[in-house]
Amino acid sequence: MAPRADTRQLILDTALRLFEERGYAATTMRAIATEAGLSPSNAYYWFGSKDELVQAFYNRIQDDHRDRVAAVLAGGGALTDRLLAVEHGYLDVITGYHGFGLAFLSTALGSDPGSPFSPESAEPREKSLAIYRDLVAGARPAVPAKVAGALPELLWLCHLGITLFWVSDRSPDQERTRRLVEATVPLLAPLLRVARLPWGGAAVDQLGRALAIAMERQP
Amino acid sequence: MAPRADTRQLILDTALRLFEERGYAATTMRAIATEAGLSPSNAYYWFGSKDELVQAFYNRIQDDHRDRVAAVLAGGGALTDRLLAVEHGYLDVITGYHGFGLAFLSTALGSDPGSPFSPESAEPREKSLAIYRDLVAGARPAVPAKVAGALPELLWLCHLGITLFWVSDRSPDQERTRRLVEATVPLLAPLLRVARLPWGGAAVDQLGRALAIAMERQP
DNA sequence: TTGCTGATTTGAACACGTTCAAATACCGTC
DNA sequence: GACGGTATTTGAACGTGTTCAAATCAGCAA
Numbered sequence: 446m447a448p449r450a451d452t453r454q455l456i457l458d459t460a461l462r463l464f465e466e467r468g469y470a471a472t473t474m475r476a477i478a479t480e481a482g483l484s485p486s487n488a489y490y491w492f493g494s495k496d497e498l499v500q501a502f503y504n505r506i507q508d509d510h511r512d513r514v515a516a517v518l519a520g521g522g523a524l525t526d527r528l529l530a531v532e533h534g535y536l537d538v539i540t541g542y543h544g545f546g547l548a549f550l551s552t553a554l555g556s557d558p559g560s561p562f563s564p565e566s567a568e569p570r571e572k573s574l575a576i577y578r579d580l581v582a583g584a585r586p587a588v589p590a591k592v593a594g595a596l597p598e599l600l601w602l603c604h605l606g607i608t609l610f611w612v613s614d615r616s617p618d619q620e621r622t623r624r625l626v627e628a629t630v631p632l633l634a635p636l637l638r639v640a641r642l643p644w645g646g647a648a649v650d651q652l653g654r655a656l657a658i659a660m661e662r663q664p
Numbered sequence: 665m666a667p668r669a670d671t672r673q674l675i676l677d678t679a680l681r682l683f684e685e686r687g688y689a690a691t692t693m694r695a696i697a698t699e700a701g702l703s704p705s706n707a708y709y710w711f712g713s714k715d716e717l718v719q720a721f722y723n724r725i726q727d728d729h730r731d732r733v734a735a736v737l738a739g740g741g742a743l744t745d746r747l748l749a750v751e752h753g754y755l756d757v758i759t760g761y762h763g764f765g766l767a768f769l770s771t772a773l774g775s776d777p778g779s780p781f782s783p784e785s786a787e788p789r790e791k792s793l794a795i796y797r798d799l800v801a802g803a804r805p806a807v808p809a810k811v812a813g814a815l816p817e818l819l820w821l822c823h824l825g826i827t828l829f830w831v832s833d834r835s836p837d838q839e840r841t842r843r844l845v846e847a848t849v850p851l852l853a854p855l856l857r858v859a860r861l862p863w864g865g866a867a868v869d870q871l872g873r874a875l876a877i878a879m880e881r882q883p
Numbered sequence: 884t885t886g887c888t889g890a891t892t893t894g895a896a897c898a899c900g901t902t903c904a905a906a907t908a909c910c911g912t913c
Numbered sequence: 914g915a916c917g918g919t920a921t922t923t924g925a926a927c928g929t930g931t932t933c934a935a936a937t938c939a940g941c942a943a
Contacts, residue, residue, distance in 0.1 A: 452891085474930060484893050489931065491891095606825070610878065621877065628874040635867035639858055648854035655847040658840060659829065671921080693900060703923050708901065710921095885943080892937065899929075907922070913915085 453491045455481050460498045461505075469499070469545030499545070500569075507572035509538045514576065524584040525633050528600065531580055532607065532626045536619065539611070543619060546612035577601045592640050595653040598660050603629065672710045674700050679717045680724075688718070688764030718764070719788075726791035728757045733795065743803040744852050747819065750799055751826065751845045755838065758830070762838060765831035796820045811859045814872040817879050822848065 459481040463472040474495055478485040492498050511518075514534040517527055577597040581588050588596060607629075611622045639645045678700040682691040693714055697704040711717050730737075733753040736746055796816040800807050807815060826848075830841045858864045 473928080475928090485930090486894080486932080487892055493931095495930065602825075606821075609828075621880065625874065625877045628870070628877055631870050632867070632874065635858065635863070635870070638863070639854065644854070644857070648851070651847070651850050651854070655844065655851065658844045658847055661840065692898080694898085704900090705902080705924080706922055712901095714900065887942080888940090890937105890939080893933105893935085895933095895935100897930105897932075899931100900927105901929100902927075903923105903925095905923085905925100907920105909920075910918090912917085 452483070452487070456483070456488050456491055457498065457501055461502055464499075464502070464545050465541060467544075472545075504569045504572075506538060506542075507569045507576075510535050511572065511576055513538055518576070518579045518583055521583055521585040523586075524581070524588060524637075525630055527580050527584055528633065529626070529630050531576060532604070532630070533623070535604070535607075536611070536622060536626070540618070543611070543614075550609065550612045573604070574598070574601050577604065589637070589640060591646065591649055592637060595649070595656045598656045599652070602656075602659065671702070671706070675702070675707050675710055676717065676720055680721055683721070683764050684760060686763075691764075721761075723788045723791075725757060725761075726788045726795075729754050730791065730795055732757055737795070737798045737802055740802055740804040742805075743800070743807060743856075744849055746799050746803055747852065748845070748849050750795060751823070751849070752842070754823070754826075755830070755841060755845070758827075759837070762830070762833075769828065769831045792823070793817070793820050796823065808856070808859060810865065810868055811856060814868070814875050817875045818871070821875070821878065 456477065460472070460477045463477055463480060466472075467476075474488055475485045477498075478488045481488075492501075514531045517530040517534070520527075574597065577600045580600065581593055581596045587593075607622065607626060610625060611619055614622045616622075640649050675696065679691070679696045682696055682699060685691075686695075693707055694704050696717075697707045700707075711720070733750050736749040736753070739746075793816065796819045799819065800812055800815045806812075826841065826845060829844060830838055833841045835841075859868050
């Protein structure tokens with residue numbers, strides 16, 4: 446009677462719809478199951494926990510983000526322009542999901558099993574990181590090799606910070622986060638300028654060391 | 665029979681002890697109440713929610729932090745030395761509470777009612793910010809006025825980042841976070857050096873603008 | 884058709900955070 | 914000492930995420 450193993454996809458779609466409509470906390474597992482015409486325990490057969498649903502959703506957002514900014518990434522152009530477009534594209538994608546930002550963040554960033562640096566979120570994290578690698582690699586004029594190594598990680602961490610800020614941003618349509626992006630991106634220029642200074646190499650090296658520690662794999 | 669309004673303190677102490685012993689999620693409100701010799705609903709008379717207990721605890725940590733680094737703040741000395749001491753002091757204080765780091769973070773940083781930028785956490789945030797204001801203000805040689813305005817906020821945001829990292833740090837005794845601190849603090853020197861450059865003023869201004877947006881009060 | 888095996892689905896239950904109306908304890912006033 | 918009002922405490926309940934043993938279903942061998 447019911448379509449066989451499409452059940453998983455059905456649950457996921459229903460969950461995402463209800464999350465958008467009602468927010469995370471207000472969306473009960475029972476509601477998701479009922480709305481999908483199933484029993485609650487069936488949802489637990491396909492997803493180990495409510496959190497796992499969010500995780501699946503977080504994963505999906507990374508894909509949407511890449512799709513949204515694919516043209517920009519392919520286009521070449523100035524680094525700051527690309528960064529600005531990528532961040533605004535991200536904010537475009539996540540608009541509307543602000544309601545369950547906190548759960549979203551916990552998944553993005555670290556409930557016990559879901560740290561951004563831990564194995565469970567390795568997949569979405571790699572997807573997100575890849576965007577920033579492409580962003581740096583495809584910039585014209587090219588980013589100096591010295592900086593190009595560490596820059597994607599730095600930008601990704603800033604991106605994490607922006608996400609963090611967005612979650613707790615209560616301004617209408619999160620326009621404050623938009624302004625923060627606008628004000629933060631230009632800081633990239635002085636950073637690159639420093640790198641070209643005589644003593645800039647040492648500073649960049651130090652930054653690289655810090656980033657290496659931050660991005661180490663968890664045991 | 666029991667001294668009446670010491671109840672609140674009793675609940676808080678019991679909660680903190682159990683949080684340390686068992687972690688946040690594993691510590692049930694019923695367990696806290698039972699251990700304190702009370703009924704669960706009594707705990708809800710004194711604290712509106714489990715989260716509020718964490719909030720109270722977070723608040724307490726700020727006091728401990730200040731106590732721990734008071735001597736350093738009073739002592740004068742180089743900015744980077746002071747920053748290093750303050751961060752290590754912080755890590756000393758929070759060691760042992762790593763078990764319920766996530767709940768801790770949600771409170772520090774933004775469940776719906778508890779953003780670090782929202783009214784509810786205004787008190788602990790001000791306490792924490794004050795440490796960084798004193799840190800900058802008391803540094804000898806003095807920090808240039810141009811930078812001294814925005815620097816406390818910048819350092820505080822970095823401090824937030826460190827806390828974030830610490831929460832998801834699974835290395836033994838969070839030694840990775842220690843290393844991250846050691847590697848991050850030296851970045852302060854190049855930053856101050858830039859400020860003294862001919863074009864440094866503009867960069868500092870831009871940084872100030874970004875920080876102003878980040879630290880705006882929520883409506 | 885009849886069994887058999889494994890993949891799905893379910894209903895009943897558990898422990899949790901939380902709420903609430905009712906009970907109790909306290910304290911100042913008659 | 915008895916009374917009345919407020920501060921505190923409680924037991925019973927609700928709805929939640931989640932678990933689990935049992936029921937059902939699908940496909941295939943005899």
